[in-house]
Amino acid sequence: MARSAQPVGRWAVVATFLLSLLGLGLSIYLTIGHFRGAQFLACSDSGVVNCAVVTTSAQSYFLGIPVAVLGLANFVIMVVLNSPWGWRAKNYWVHAARFVLVMGGMAFVLWLVSAELLIIDHICLYCTGVHIVTFALFIVLVNVGPAQLGWTRSASRERASL
Amino acid sequence: MANKPPAKKTPVKANNGRPAGLFTWIAVGLVVVVVAALVIVKVISGSPTTTTTGTFQATDATTVSQLTTIPTSVFDTVGISSPVAPVSPPIQLKGQPLLTGTNASGAKVPKILYVGAEYCPFCAAQRWSTIIALSRFGTWTGLGNTTSSSIDVYANTPTFTFLKASYKSKYLVFSGVEELNNVYNPTTKTYGALQQPTAAEQAIFSKYDTSKYIKTMTPADNGSIPFESLGNQFVQSGASYTPATLAGLSRSQIAAGLADATSPVTAAIITSANYETAALCNLTKQQPGNVCTSPGVLAAKKAMKL
Numbered sequence: 001m002a003r004s005a006q007p008v009g010r011w012a013v014v015a016t017f018l019l020s021l022l023g024l025g026l027s028i029y030l031t032i033g034h035f036r037g038a039q040f041l042a043c044s045d046s047g048v049v050n051c052a053v054v055t056t057s058a059q060s061y062f063l064g065i066p067v068a069v070l071g072l073a074n075f076v077i078m079v080v081l082n083s084p085w086g087w088r089a090k091n092y093w094v095h096a097a098r099f100v101l102v103m104g105g106m107a108f109v110l111w112l113v114s115a116e117l118l119i120i121d122h123i124c125l126y127c128t129g130v131h132i133v134t135f136a137l138f139i140v141l142v143n144v145g146p147a148q149l150g151w152t153r154s155a156s157r158e159r160a161s162l
Numbered sequence: 163m164a165n166k167p168p169a170k171k172t173p174v175k176a177n178n179g180r181p182a183g184l185f186t187w188i189a190v191g192l193v194v195v196v197v198a199a200l201v202i203v204k205v206i207s208g209s210p211t212t213t214t215t216g217t218f219q220a221t222d223a224t225t226v227s228q229l230t231t232i233p234t235s236v237f238d239t240v241g242i243s244s245p246v247a248p249v250s251p252p253i254q255l256k257g258q259p260l261l262t263g264t265n266a267s268g269a270k271v272p273k274i275l276y277v278g279a280e281y282c283p284f285c286a287a288q289r290w291s292t293i294i295a296l297s298r299f300g301t302w303t304g305l306g307n308t309t310s311s312s313i314d315v316y317a318n319t320p321t322f323t324f325l326k327a328s329y330k331s332k333y334l335v336f337s338g339v340e341e342l343n344n345v346y347n348p349t350t351k352t353y354g355a356l357q358q359p360t361a362a363e364q365a366i367f368s369k370y371d372t373s374k375y376i377k378t379m380t381p382a383d384n385g386s387i388p389f390e391s392l393g394n395q396f397v398q399s400g401a402s403y404t405p406a407t408l409a410g411l412s413r414s415q416i417a418a419g420l421a422d423a424t425s426p427v428t429a430a431i432i433t434s435a436n437y438e439t440a441a442l443c444n445l446t447k448q449q450p451g452n453v454c455t456s457p458g459v460l461a462a463k464k465a466m467k468l
Contacts, residue, residue: 037404056283056315058410110196117204121313135193142189152185 003092008144015140016082023133024079027071030055030126034068043125054124059115067112071130074105078137092149099145106138221305221322228417229290229305229322230297237432237439237458239423242465244433246426247407251437251466252396253376260445261366261394263335272393272445273335276324277367279342281353283310284401285388286321287408290416291434292390293322298439298453299446300331307413311344311353316405320413325356333446339363341387370397396441402434436462444468 033041033055043051054060060067080086081098089095109131116123146152221229242249263273276292278285286309293302304326310319324338342353359367371389373379376399379386383399390398407430408416419425423432440462443454453459 052315053313053317056406056409057317061410064410106193110193110200113197114200117200118207120317138193139186139190143183143186146185 003150004090005092005095006148006150008087008148012140012144013082013084013087016087016137017079017084019133019137019140020075020078020082023130023137024072024075026126026130026133027068027075030068030130031066031072033126034060034066041124041126048121048123049125050122051124051126053122054116054120054127057115057120059112059120062108070108074101077101078105082137095145095148099141099149102134102138102141102145105134109134218323218326219307221307225307225414225417226302226305228420229293230302232294232420232432234456236421236423236428237436238456239458240429240432240436241458241461242433242436244403244426244429247403247430249403249430249433249437250378251402251462252390252392252398252441253378254396254441254444254466254468255370255375255394258370258394261391263337265332265335266330267332269332271332271334272395273337274393274442275359275363275366275391276336276338276388277359277363277371277390278324278338278340278388279344279353280308280323280325280340280356281311281314281342281344281346282387283314283316283319283405286310286316286319287401287403287405288388288390288398288434289321289324290408290431291402291438294420294431294435295438295442296329296331296334296336299333299442299450300329300336302327302329304328308344310405311346313346316409319405319408320411320416333449334442337363366391366394370394371399392438392441393445395445398438402437403430407431432458433462437466440466440468 029041033051039052041051041055043049055068062070078098078101081094081101086094086098112127113131116127261273261275262270265271274296278288293305296302306323306325306327308321308323310316310321312318323340325340327338329336339359340356341358343356345354346352347354358364367385367389370376370391371386372384373381376397379399386399388398388401392398407427411419411427416427416431419428420431422428436458439453439459443449443459443463446454448454
C-alpha cells in the first residue's frame with residue numbers, strides 16, 4: 001500500500017510559504033552581493049557586524065560552491081515545496097523531502113553560526129536573517145512534519161478517534 | 163441530539179508511545195542548546211587567536227620554484243583568458259619621465275616600485291602575479307610567506323611578503339615597500355609598522371596613485387594599496403583580480419596549480435602576470451626576446467594596445 005501524507009493546518013501552509021519567500025529574498029540579495037562584491041551589501045563594515053568579512057571568508061564556500069548559492073538553491077526548492085500547491089501534493093516523498101531539507105538546512109545553519117562566532121569572528125546581518133528564517137521554518141516543520149508523515153499521531157486525528 | 167460525554171483530555175501519543183509534541187521539543191531544544199553553547203564558547207574564549215605572529219617565515223624552495231619556473235606553455239595557453247575572474251591590466255601613462263634605478267651591475271635600468279602591506283588582501287592577490295611576471299626578467303631571493311589579515315575582507319588570503327625580498331635582473335630593479343604587517347593591535351586599532359618608502363618613492367606614490375592618473379579610481383580611493391609603478395610608465399592601483407579567486411586555497415595548493423593552465427585560479431594569476439609582463443617588456447625594449455615575443459605576452463600587448 002502506498003504511503004500517504006496527512007493534511008496540515010492552514011496556518012502551517014501560510015507560515016512556511018511566507019517564510020520561504022522571505023528566505024528567498026534574503027538569499028537572492030546575498031547571492032548578488034557574492035558576485036558583485038561585498039560592498040554591494042548595505043551593512044556595517046566595522047565592528048562585530050561586518051557582512052564583507054563574513055561573505056568573503058574562506059567559509060563563504062562549501063565544497064567549492066558559494067554558500068550564498070547553496071542558500072539560494074535551498075530557498076528556491078523550499079518555496080516550491082512550501083507553496084500551497086506543494087503542500088497539496090499527493091506524493092508522500094514530496095513531504096518527506098521538505099522535512100529532510102529543513103533538517104539539513106538547520107544543520108548547515110548551525111555550522112555557519114559556529115563559523116561566524118568561532119572562526120570568522122564577525123557576524124553578517126543578512127546571513128543571520130537567513131538563519132532566523134531557517135530556524136522559524138524548522139520550528140513549524142518539526143511541529144507538523146512528523147504527524148503529517150505518519151511518524152506520530154496528530155492531535156486532530158487523536159480527537160477524531162475519541 | 164444526544165449529548166456526547168466530554169472527551170477526556172488524554173496526552174497525544176506517538177505511534178511508539180511518545181507524546182506527539184516530544185519530537186518538536188527535542189529538535190528545537192537541541193538547536194537552542196547548540197546555539198547557546200556556541201555563544202558561551204565565544205564569550206569565554208573571546209576573539210580567535212590570530213594565526214599570524216609577525217615573525218618572518220621564508221618561503222620554501224619548492225614553492226619558490228613552482229612560482230618562478232612556470233612552464234612557458236602555461237603562459238601561452240592562458241594568454242589573457244580568465245573566464246571566471248575578470249583581470250584588469252596596468253594603466254599606461256603618457257609623457258611621464260622614466261623611473262630608473264641602478265642594478266647590481268651598476269647599469270641604470272627601469273625601476274619597479276611596489277607599495278603595499280601584509281594585512282592587505284588585495285596586495286595578497288597582486289603579489290602572486292607581480293612575482294611571477296618579474297621572475298621572467300630576473301631572480302627572486304628572500305621571499306617570505308604571509309597571509310592577509312584574519313579580520314579583514316578576504317581574510318587569510320595566502321601570499322608572500324616582499325619584506326626581505328631581493329630581486330636581481332639585468333633589465334629591471336625592484337623596490338618593494340611593505341608598510342604594515344598583518345598583526346592587528348586592538349589598542350592602537352592598526353597593524354604593526356614595517357617599512358616606509360623613501361621620500362622619492364613617497365612622492366611617486368602620492369603623485370600617481372590618484373584619480374588624476376588612474377581614471378578608474380575615485381578621489382576617495384587616492385593612495386590605495388597595493389600600488390605599483392612600472393617605471394612610471396604604467397601604474398596599477400588595487401588588485402588586478404579579486405582575492406576571492408584564492409579563497410579557501412592554501413599557498414601550496416595555489417602554487418602547485420600554477421602548472422595547470424585549465425585551473426581558473428591559475429588563469430586569473432597568469433593573465434594578470436601576462437599583462438604585467440607586456441608592460442615590463444615595454445620598459446626593457448622587448449628584452450628578453452623569448453619572453454616578450456611569446457604568444458601569451460603578445461596577446462596581452464594586443465589587448466593593451468602596446
